[in-house]
Amino acid sequence: MTPYLYVLPAFLVYGLFLLYPLIRAGQFSLYDWPGFGPSEFVGPGNYVDLLGDRRFRDAVGHALTLIVFYSILPLVVGLVLAAILRRGRVRGLGFFRVVIFMPQVIALVVVAVAWHQIYSPTGLLNDVLRALGLGELARGWLGDPNLALPAVGMIGFWLSTGLVMLLLLAGMGRIPNDLYEAARLDGAGPVREFFAISLPSVKAEITTALVLTIIAALKTFDLVYVTTSGGPGTATTVPSYEVYNRAFNLKEVGSASAVAIVLTVLVFGINVVISRIGEERVVGR
Amino acid sequence: MRVGTGEKVLNYVILVLFAAYALFPILTIALTALGPQNGVTEPGPHWTNIADAWRIGDFGAALTRSLLVAALVVTVALTLSILAGYAFGTMRFPGSTVLFYLFLLGLMVPAEAIVIPLFFDLRTLGLTDTIWAVAFPQIAQSVAFGTFWMRAQFRALPPNLVEAAAIDGAGGMRTLWRVVVPPSLPSIATVAVLMFMWTWNEFLIPLIMSPGAQWRTAPLGLAIFKGQYTADNALIAAAGVIIAAPIIVVFLLLQRYFITGMLEGAAQE
Numbered sequence: 001m002t003p004y005l006y007v008l009p010a011f012l013v014y015g016l017f018l019l020y021p022l023i024r025a026g027q028f029s030l031y032d033w034p035g036f037g038p039s040e041f042v043g044p045g046n047y048v049d050l051l052g053d054r055r056f057r058d059a060v061g062h063a064l065t066l067i068v069f070y071s072i073l074p075l076v077v078g079l080v081l082a083a084i085l086r087r088g089r090v091r092g093l094g095f096f097r098v099v100i101f102m103p104q105v106i107a108l109v110v111v112a113v114a115w116h117q118i119y120s121p122t123g124l125l126n127d128v129l130r131a132l133g134l135g136e137l138a139r140g141w142l143g144d145p146n147l148a149l150p151a152v153g154m155i156g157f158w159l160s161t162g163l164v165m166l167l168l169l170a171g172m173g174r175i176p177n178d179l180y181e182a183a184r185l186d187g188a189g190p191v192r193e194f195f196a197i198s199l200p201s202v203k204a205e206i207t208t209a210l211v212l213t214i215i216a217a218l219k220t221f222d223l224v225y226v227t228t229s230g231g232p233g234t235a236t237t238v239p240s241y242e243v244y245n246r247a248f249n250l251k252e253v254g255s256a257s258a259v260a261i262v263l264t265v266l267v268f269g270i271n272v273v274i275s276r277i278g279e280e281r282v283v284g285r
Numbered sequence: 286m287r288v289g290t291g292e293k294v295l296n297y298v299i300l301v302l303f304a305a306y307a308l309f310p311i312l313t314i315a316l317t318a319l320g321p322q323n324g325v326t327e328p329g330p331h332w333t334n335i336a337d338a339w340r341i342g343d344f345g346a347a348l349t350r351s352l353l354v355a356a357l358v359v360t361v362a363l364t365l366s367i368l369a370g371y372a373f374g375t376m377r378f379p380g381s382t383v384l385f386y387l388f389l390l391g392l393m394v395p396a397e398a399i400v401i402p403l404f405f406d407l408r409t410l411g412l413t414d415t416i417w418a419v420a421f422p423q424i425a426q427s428v429a430f431g432t433f434w435m436r437a438q439f440r441a442l443p444p445n446l447v448e449a450a451a452i453d454g455a456g457g458m459r460t461l462w463r464v465v466v467p468p469s470l471p472s473i474a475t476v477a478v479l480m481f482m483w484t485w486n487e488f489l490i491p492l493i494m495s496p497g498a499q500w501r502t503a504p505l506g507l508a509i510f511k512g513q514y515t516a517d518n519a520l521i522a523a524a525g526v527i528i529a530a531p532i533i534v535v536f537l538l539l540q541r542y543f544i545t546g547m548l549e550g551a552a553q554e
Contacts, residue, residue, distance in 0.1 A: 002378070003372040003376040003378040003381070004372075004378065006368045006369060006371055006372035006376075006457075007368070007369045007372045007373070007384060009365050009368060009369075010365035010366060010368060010369035010388075010428050010432055011369070011384070011388075013361075013365060013421065013424055013425050013428055014388065014391060014425045014428050014429060014432075016421075016425070017399075017403065017421045017422045017424065017425035018391050018394060018399060018422070018425035018426065018429065019387070019390075019391070020402075021398075021399035021400075021402040021403045021406070021422075022394055022398055022399055024402035024406065025398050025399060025401060025402050027402075028401060028402055028405075035405065081299060081303065084295065084296065084299060085296055085299065085300070087292065088292045088293055088295065088296035090293075090296045090297070090300065093300075096300045096303075096304050097544060098536075098537070098540050098544075099304040099307055099308060100303060100304060100307050101536075101540075101543065101544055101547070102307055102308065102311060102533070102536075103307055103310075103311075104547060105482060105532055105533065105536045105543065106311065106486075106529045106532065106533065107485070107486035107488070107503075107504045107507075107528055107529060107532070108486065108488065108504075109486075109488055109504040109505075109507050109508055109525075109528070110314070110504070110507065110525040110528050110529045111310065113314065113507065113511060113521055113522070113524075113525045114310040114311065114313055114314040114522075114525065115310060116511075117313065117314065117317060117518055117521075117522065118310060118313055120518075124313055158306070158307075158310065162303070162307050163547070165303075166544075166548060167548060170548055215393075215395075218395070219395050219396075219397065221397065221488070221489050222488040222489070222504075225488070225508070226508050226511070239397075240395065240397045243397045243398075243400075243401070244397070244489070244493075247401050247404075248493075253401060253405070256401055257401055257402075260395075260397050260398040260401060261398065263395055263397055263398060264393075264394060264395060264398040267393050267394075267395055268393055271393055
């Protein structure tokens, strides 16, 4: 049997259900079509419209904000915690690793339901605030136009930080002890040790963590769908929610496809740029 | 290298606090699930909430559908990935690099980009609201990852293993199943576990591909349950527990595979 026959079944399914639809999305994005009846060719019209589309620009802005919560903050916190844990050489991380991993395993819908209840006017967060005597801060967090997006962002922070920390800790675990011993003999404190040894040694892990979490931030569909449906108003809409909203609520299939293509290009671009910087090919679903 | 007691204590404090932070939303939902429903005043735990949510939301049927979809996705995607990974990992052939990069591309394509054409094209063919429409897009996604993963695994095998089998006259398929697969079983288990988790938790694809709800999987059942059937927090939380419990049990049983997969493999070659 030739190698091609081994690849063929996988390629058929992959081509029919992933590559071909991707090409079709590109084709759809050049038409005006409500999802039924005749369509009209508009060339790059849908993309041009996106440039002046307030809702779309908001969505992209929100996605960038979410990247701060999903990627940048977890990276900073993860680096500090991993460095401290590496320095202390904690043994038997087993139990903690399982617990810290738990958020990765649970369906985002369940995560969304849990946080929706925590943020509700009678939820845990407000209970805690009232118990601390900060009752005047209590509110329906997801219903507040200014706070809904950071509230969704904090869910992302919760999702990412454990994964990022464990990735970095695994990387730092591979640093030989001699390096740290030599640094300590030279009288390096924890801060210099961090910048001279730990940080440069985990470049690859930082790249991985950034790619995974930024892509997760850009694909925040389930969370937004369940917690806020993009609201209040457009306060929490994101490109992946706009794809759904335009295609199935607003019946603008062409515009939805244009958003989908822009989203794909964004994901590709970020992957390439970060991987170039990290000089390490990284992929993530 | 000496580590002071103070530093050791600090480490455990950090770990305990962080573990508590990771767990609190999960515990919140578990506690709410056993708390009183609206208007109920007796003290809990109210185990009947789980039964009530199960009945009202018809979660038995939703979980069965989830299980069928996951079984189909994992078996087909795993088989196709092993076959393709075998070719990419152990054989040289013209075009292999280009083909492999084409598969890699699939790792970056968001589901959002493909569901719209899939929905309209499969609707034209009358295939929406079938298990095929829900499963095959996910098989394609899992095949992209699985091929990438199995190729790396098979390449890492000692080269003389495959050569020796070829010299002994074992044909391609026999070499694959008798020689290449057995030492790769832990790695195959890892990718199977990841595929199962992704499929079990997938939301967007079944949402779009089953508009008539015949193939609405469990996570969708939860979203609909929350929106349409009840505003009762205890019941919604109970439904959340029903959806999350199977994957948590699998995770606790097979944690080694999950964690290796997600830390070392899913992220990096």
